[in-house]
Amino acid sequence: MERADQTELEQLAQQLHRPVMSLKDFSHLSQQDLNWLNQQLQQTVEMENQKMNKSLFQMPFFLRFLFKTKKI
Amino acid sequence: MTRLAVHAEIIKIARILNVQEQQLTFLLTLAPESLRQFRFAMIELLQNQQKTRFRNLAAWVNWLPNWLTAMMVKRFFDPFIVAQIAVHLSTEHLYRIAKHLSADTLAAISVYLDPRLARELLGYLTTHQIIDIAQVLLEQRNFVTMGRFVGMLSDEVVQDVAQIIDKESDLLEIAFYIESRERIDHLVHVLPKDRIRKALLIISDPTQRLVWPKLLALMSHIGYELKQELGDLAVQQGELVINAIIHAAQEDQLWEDMLPVVACLSAQAQCYVANLPTLRQVEIIQSIVEAADRCDLWTDMLVVVNYMQDDAREAVATAIAQINEEVLHHIAYASLLRSQWEVTFDIVRRMPSEKKQQCKEILNIYMQQLDQETYQYLDDLLNRYQINTPIIS
Numbered sequence: 460m461e462r463a464d465q466t467e468l469e470q471l472a473q474q475l476h477r478p479v480m481s482l483k484d485f486s487h488l489s490q491q492d493l494n495w496l497n498q499q500l501q502q503t504v505e506m507e508n509q510k511m512n513k514s515l516f517q518m519p520f521f522l523r524f525l526f527k528t529k530k531i
Numbered sequence: 532m533t534r535l536a537v538h539a540e541i542i543k544i545a546r547i548l549n550v551q552e553q554q555l556t557f558l559l560t561l562a563p564e565s566l567r568q569f570r571f572a573m574i575e576l577l578q579n580q581q582k583t584r585f586r587n588l589a590a591w592v593n594w595l596p597n598w599l600t601a602m603m604v605k606r607f608f609d610p611f612i613v614a615q616i617a618v619h620l621s622t623e624h625l626y627r628i629a630k631h632l633s634a635d636t637l638a639a640i641s642v643y644l645d646p647r648l649a650r651e652l653l654g655y656l657t658t659h660q661i662i663d664i665a666q667v668l669l670e671q672r673n674f675v676t677m678g679r680f681v682g683m684l685s686d687e688v689v690q691d692v693a694q695i696i697d698k699e700s701d702l703l704e705i706a707f708y709i710e711s712r713e714r715i716d717h718l719v720h721v722l723p724k725d726r727i728r729k730a731l732l733i734i735s736d737p738t739q740r741l742v743w744p745k746l747l748a749l750m751s752h753i754g755y756e757l758k759q760e761l762g763d764l765a766v767q768q769g770e771l772v773i774n775a776i777i778h779a780a781q782e783d784q785l786w787e788d789m790l791p792v793v794a795c796l797s798a799q800a801q802c803y804v805a806n807l808p809t810l811r812q813v814e815i816i817q818s819i820v821e822a823a824d825r826c827d828l829w830t831d832m833l834v835v836v837n838y839m840q841d842d843a844r845e846a847v848a849t850a851i852a853q854i855n856e857e858v859l860h861h862i863a864y865a866s867l868l869r870s871q872w873e874v875t876f877d878i879v880r881r882m883p884s885e886k887k888q889q890c891k892e893i894l895n896i897y898m899q900q901l902d903q904e905t906y907q908y909l910d911d912l913l914n915r916y917q918i919n920t921p922i923i924s
Contacts, residue, residue, distance in 0.1 A: 481568065482565075482569065484561050485565065485569070488557060488560075488561075492557040500548065500576075503547065503548050504576065510611070511580070511581055511611070511612065518607050519607060
């Protein structure tokens with residue numbers, strides 16, 4: 460496994476909260492492909508969050524309090 | 532059962548990442564199980580994004596009357612938000628809310644629902660409710676979602692749901708996306724034989740070309756007995772149908788999926804398929820040989836070659852001779868595993884002398900480790916096929 464690949468792979472594993480070994484099959488992919496996958500995954504997470512926030516924002520005001528997260 | 536399974540996984544991953552399948556072609560080299568684990572990790576990651584927020588809401592929902600929650604679900608909540616909240620509610624509570632929801636709403640939620648949760652919830656729903664939801668998903672042609680849940684249904688419900696699916700091509704689409712592959716064999720048994728036969732005949736309909744890989748996928752996922760049964764049924768349809776299967780497998784490069792299916796056919800059917808003129812076409816036999824080598828399928832390949840006559844064996848020998856020496860090692864090992872030395876030597880004798888020499892060297896390694904009886908057996912075979920490996924005492 461190349462060092463550069465390892466970094467991308469590690470980043471992917473980190474995003475998914477999985478050990479790198481669980482993605483060992485992905486080490487055969489090129490750095491470019493892994494990089495694209497990382498970006499795409501990050502984008503998907505951001506889009507899902509945006510989608511959820513947008514959907515929550517569109518709710519009537521009297522329901523919005525239900526979705527408030529408690530501050531620790 | 533690899534290329535097609537990989538393809539199904541890529542489609543599912545593409546849906547999650549919101550990209551075109553073609554953008555994920557670089558994943559084609561990975562094992563389906565690795566892709567499946569990757570997909571589940573992504574689903575979990577997305578589900579955990581605003582976990583605290585949805586857990587809090589679920590706590591509120593527990594206090595609300597079910598009719599009020601159902602009304603909120605219908606009027607104010609997006610289906611994917613409902614699916615997120617559902618994770619934090621008990622199955623019984625979910626069912627009490629689901630009772631107040633229409634099939635359209637439930638179908639919309641099911642698209643985002645965690646399969647582990649759905650399994651329990653499906654146990655509570657009536658057959659009538661499940662059929663209604665299936666009907667909505669079918670109208671939307673959402674086969675991925677249907678495939679996710681069909682493996683969780685009881686046999687009776689599967690039979691009832693199958694009745695509302697008029698087209699066999701739709702059945703194949705659903706089967707293609709089934710999550711629990713080990714259930715496919717059983718599900719096929721649950722369906723009426725006539726429908727399976729009709730599904731098989733799709734292969735002879737060029738207008739349904741896009742569904743063909745799904746049929747081949749089904750063939751590759753079922754168990755040995757059913758493979759033989761359906762394979763023989765396909766052979767009974769005649770050369771036209773078999774040629775269509777061969778061309779479909781060649782066009783989509785599905786030999787790694789199809790070779791094990793051919794190796795499962797009855798002796799008579801294998802003999803018929805193995806000697807079809809179409810199979811002797813250079814590019815086809817080369818693809819088959821390459822797939823056998825790439826996917827470690829020589830044991831299956833040797834079974835098929837065993838039924839081949841001279842012309843077909845010549846074509847196989849020529850195709851093997853065009854690959855590097857490594858292939859000969861793989862064949863020798865498969866021959867040892869399956870005791871298919873006769874057919875192997877018959878292929879070797881048809882190869883150019885340079886390749887024969889390489890085979891001899893590989894065989895020498897094996898012969899040094901054999902017991903006297905096997906050694907003598909192989910030595911006799913080598914003489915019979917005029918390969919003449921030097922005898923090592």
